Amino acid sequence: MQPSLASGDLILTRRTTGISVGDIVVVDVGDAGKIIKRVSELDAETVVLAGDNSRLASSFCDYPHKRSTIVGKFLLNFSFLSRWYSLAMWTADRRSCDKINNPRVTVSRNRHI
Numbered sequence: 001m002q003p004s005l006a007s008g009d010l011i012l013t014r015r016t017t018g019i020s021v022g023d024i025v026v027v028d029v030g031d032a033g034k035i036i037k038r039v040s041e042l043d044a045e046t047v048v049l050a051g052d053n054s055r056l057a058s059s060f061c062d063y064p065h066k067r068s069t070i071v072g073k074f075l076l077n078f079s080f081l082s083r084w085y086s087l088a089m090w091t092a093d094r095r096s097c098d099k100i101n102n103p104r105v106t107v108s109r110n111r112h113i
Contacts, residue, residue, distance in 0.1 A: 013072030024074035
């Protein structure tokens with residue numbers, strides 16, 4: 001679904017029957033699992049899906065799926081949270097490595113004259 005969604009994005013969906021052409025939906029395709037695609041055609045019983053990346057074809061696009069396989073409709077992308085979480089974990093890792101490699105402990109000697 002790039003450029004709209006990237007691999008690893010955290011998204012919020014909602015179960016609904018109010019699906020329109022152009023909506024992004026999550027569809028359960030059986031053994032292959034769940035996929036995220038855009039609705040290109042719609043009738044009372046079926047939905048035809050399309051991907052946003054025209055350079056990559058998907059075997060799940062351009063043929064009808066039962067509307068009952070739609071798990072939910074895309075509402076919100078939380079990718080900023082997943083990027084923030086990754087950055088926070090990387091920063092925490094760096095800090096723990098810094099403490100091990102450079103403990104910043106000062107050793108002072110007591111000198112007698």
